[in-house]
Amino acid sequence: MTTRRHDIDALRVIAFGLLILYHTGMAYVADWGFHIKSAHTAEWLQWPMLFMNRWRMCLLFMISGIAIALAAPEGRLLRFAGQRTWRLMLPLIFGMFVVVPIQPYCEGVSSGHVVPGFGDFLLRYWQVRPWPPHSFTGWEHGITWNHLWYLPYLWAYTLILVASMPLLSLPWVRGALATFCRAPAILFIGAPTALLTGFLLRLHPLYPDSGAFFGDWYQHAKYGFVFLAGYLLARDDAFWDRVVSMRKGMLATAMIAVTVWLGLRLAGQLLPPDAIAYRIPDSFWHPFAASVETLYLWTMLLAILGWGKVFLDRPFRWLPYATEAVYPWYMLHQSLIVLLVFVLKPMGLGAWLEPTLVIGGTVAGCALLHELVIRRVAFIRPLFGLKARQRANHEGHGAPSLAASSTMPALHHSR
Template identity: 45%
Template sequence: MIAAPTLLPDHRRHDIDALRALAFLLVILYHVAMYYVADWPWHLKSPHAAEWLQWPMRVINLWRMDLVFLISGVSLGFLSRNQGTWSLLRSRGARLMLPLALGMAVIVPYQAYAEGVANGLVAPGFGAFLPRYLSMSNPWPKQAFAGAEFGITWNHLWYLPYLFTYTALIALTLPLWKSPAGQWMRRSFNGLRGWKLLLLPALPLLVWTMLLARHFPPTHNLIRDFYLHSIFFTVFLYGYWMGADTGVWRELARLRRVSLAMAAVAIAAFIVLRLGAQGPPSGVPMDTLRMLYLWLAVAAILGYGHRHLNRPWPWLRWANESVYPWYVLHQTLIIAGIALLAPLALGPVLEPTLLVALTIAGCWALTDGVIRRFNWLRPLFGLKPRRARCKAEITSPAEPLPPEPGWRSPSPRA
């Protein structure tokens, strides 16, 4: 018999807020590294591209967006306790779709322009590029920029429509999740303890991988991204189930050292098998190691986060409100920084250091100096108006967690 979950009091989950902020800091570093990693397609590529970056990038890439979607599911688990279907759809729709629309119309176009110029398929001159891009009536050469075949792209903002889709699926089926059958599923997941919590959640991920991965490679185009949908929605659902249940969070914290050690063993075995493979690695052993590593890494991060980060850090309120605008802005600022620094030929150490610094400085200046100061701008970057914010900070958990590469996948998950 599985005990009913014990709910946390109505206060912010500081560990979720902190993990959200730290995960996004990792995204900035990851996207800067995408410019420098050899043989992985991205909008622009550095002449200093390095092959050694592939392995640390791959080790991170196997779990980073899964962690993002799980934390977003946790957020929805809190929010859905006090809202019905249509209230959730209205609030989440405005919170996610307004920044997407603004980003596609104002923030992302420079990325497409810079990529098109670098590819030699777009004439220099952003003033001439922008009206044609926004009109979507004059098609671009297919290889001009990521998403050129659609005329307009969302690039790194792909996370927002994916998150809204998963949120809508949960919201439209709320009666199912609140039914006895739905509550049994939630209790069954949250009742996992010991080895079961460390291994069983990886099984659905392994099944989806074996069934879908080779037939539907990642695209980030929403419509035919069936494999990524199966993985991302599954971990999103895990987060939704976990929500405010204290038992499963305590167990993750208790098992944090074990899950970290098992994750290290899984990724070490994965690397050894991949390095020894003749041609692209495939098969059940590789898929099993990937999905085990994915879940164990996420479990370790959640466990350590719950153990060490669940406190009101002085920087947390600022970071929690800054994450969303930084997410919307950061990749365009990276591209602009590349355009500024690349002609200076500063080398493979100073240039990336300055690129990270410029990106962070630009995000901070635009967010704290402009976006957070004007109520009419705040909703366009996913922020609540100032007057509505104070009460929300007392009772709401973390907001959905933004990030990630462009329209297309930078590299297979293996």
């Protein structure tokens, strides 16, 4: 019997709520690539987007690691791996062929690389043959997973974790983790920050973000680390006591770090390169900026976990339903966003009305499709990562167990 951690479920729901706002913002932020862009883009949106995108995907990977740990699957590893494969890869395959295609269609038609006519496009898309260059993101593969990239990443990390669990359960490993959780703050914060900084400085220049899985080594290092950290630390009471007691200091540190980091980015945009080089030598500038960025990432993760434990670890009435809805909403939301921008853009509705309708339409579309179709039709449920109705009701009034919800994905196309 596992203990239900309501705060972990609630943080996942909140993070996915932010996902709709973030991906809507991708259509309106100036100078950032996305599948479709509105005519109403704004440079100021870059700053709140930067504030969020440095930690939000890491938070979701960390939550997944925590949820797996709290589910305690060590006595049933093969069964656990099989369940995770089914609940991650079936929705991925279905999503790539059925849910995602509207995105490359809208992208291709908007850029002039695809002839209008969704039926003809879909028949061609299902053939999984390379498209003419630049038809849409992923044209060279003939098919794309777009925002569903998180599913294969999480699947791979989960299988590697399952294979490593016997080693990770050794007494000396648990002892080292207990020592870390009780270590001085400079080590508790500084060691992970240093490791993440090393990834950023060494791997990112060689392997920039791609979302293509193969060769995406910087993202694998970063996301794999926080996923593993979530699993290793989740069952240590000292860790949770620590993040709760340090939550105010962690949040203050994160706010100072992000202020400095964003300030450095702003200075880099406004000051001429020779002026920047004169004030701060190149040998210091880049490592310092990277260190501040990763300090922000790690302390923000710990602050969110600490504050979440304090305020969210309670059985909210809305939480079981919302926990079940996360997976279908994740799969649907970006296709709805892209479709709505594609339809509304020619209407010239203005810089405030258009995004308001996009957000409202996305929320309404996700809610209606989940409530009226996905959760009610038996054969559709597993295609969106949901358990069979009888089994789901038995385990918690329609909400997946914590072990099941550990597979709930998050996504993001442009990191």
